[in-house]
């Protein structure tokens with residue numbers, strides 16, 4: 001069945017966090033009903049989908065020639081349109097198996113400050129999926145709403161959403177984004193950095209999935225009371241043979257330090273460009289971290305010490321964006337001005 005037909009079966013409004021690393025789907029009055037890695041394994045010859053989501057992610061770095069594991073989004077935007085559409089189609093099949101819906105309105109997030117063409121591509125994917133109406137919302141706005149910030153108040157709010165592809169920094173006041181920056185330094189860059197470090201300092205080749213495991217298990221932004229260790233398996237560069245090594249949180253912290261510094265620098269620059277009344281509010285109230293990257297140990301502490309600003313990690317940071325879109329769906333009238341309507345903006 002075509003995706004169009006499948007989505008026509010939806011009766012409720014649907015919110016989608018189409019992320020570089022993870023895709024989450026929220027159905028109005030139901031909550032988050034799908035949360036899967038944004039990965040597709042396809043058969044190279046026929047371009048047919050073999051697996052999507054978690055099962056496809058498990059195949060990264062392990063696929064035979066006949067199958068490719070693809071992450072169709074890069075740096076927060078669609079890099080492979082065809083595969084993104086296939087992925088969404090399969091996700092909707094999964095959603096559809098759980099509930100019965102027709103004709104949804106879809107609200108889908110995009111990083112702040114992407115081009116019209118990139119926005120259009122996301123809208124088109126949703127439309128081709130059969131959405132009756134498709135709306136966009138800027139990711140940091142959704143993150144702020146999902147983190148529980150009152151975006152309508154007249155003080156400055158700052159949210160920093162560290163995802164797989166981008167770190168989105170935004171200052172929000174009176175229901176609008178006042179300043180925003182999108183930095184292509186986030187989870188994926190940290191993983192790449194760990195791959196390079198392990199290769200250079202340990203002569204060991206590891207894949208990006210192993211690097212991500214190291215990051216999630218031991219990465220930190222400041223010295224830890226009890227430093228951690230993690231054992232990984234890779235291939236020795238010189239001998240070509242498999243070998244196990246133990247890496248420490250200290251060495252990983254030093255390896256990724258420069259990237260953490262770049263994020264902090266960007267937050268600082270954004271604060272400097274923010275009107276003084278609003279930045280004064282933020283220095284007093286603090287900023288909120290969302291997205292998977294907020295899980296890096298002591299990142300809040302590091303930002304707080306470097307910029308002399310209070311920093312909070314949102315509850316359930318990986319779900320802030322989709323929960324924010326969910327709140328928009330539940331109170332469409334209240335939030336209608338924060339969504340980007342195709343009729344008025346294109």
Ligand SMILES: Nc1ncnc2c1ncn2[C@@H]1O[C@H](COP(=O)(O)OP(=O)(O)OP(=O)(O)O)[C@@H](O)[C@H]1O
Pocket residue numbers: 018019020021022023075076077139162163164165166167186187188212215216219290291292293294295296297317318
């Ligand atoms: N506990 C953790 N510590 C550090 N990093 C983590 C942790 N948990 C998840 N991550 C990382 O967070 C990233 C995924 O976060 P998230 O789902 O917010 O990104 P995304 O929304 O898919 O990406 P983007 O918003 O950039 O398009 C991945 O890089 C993942 O490795």
Ligand SMILES: [Mg+2]
Pocket residue numbers: 019020139163164291321
């Ligand atoms: Mg995201």
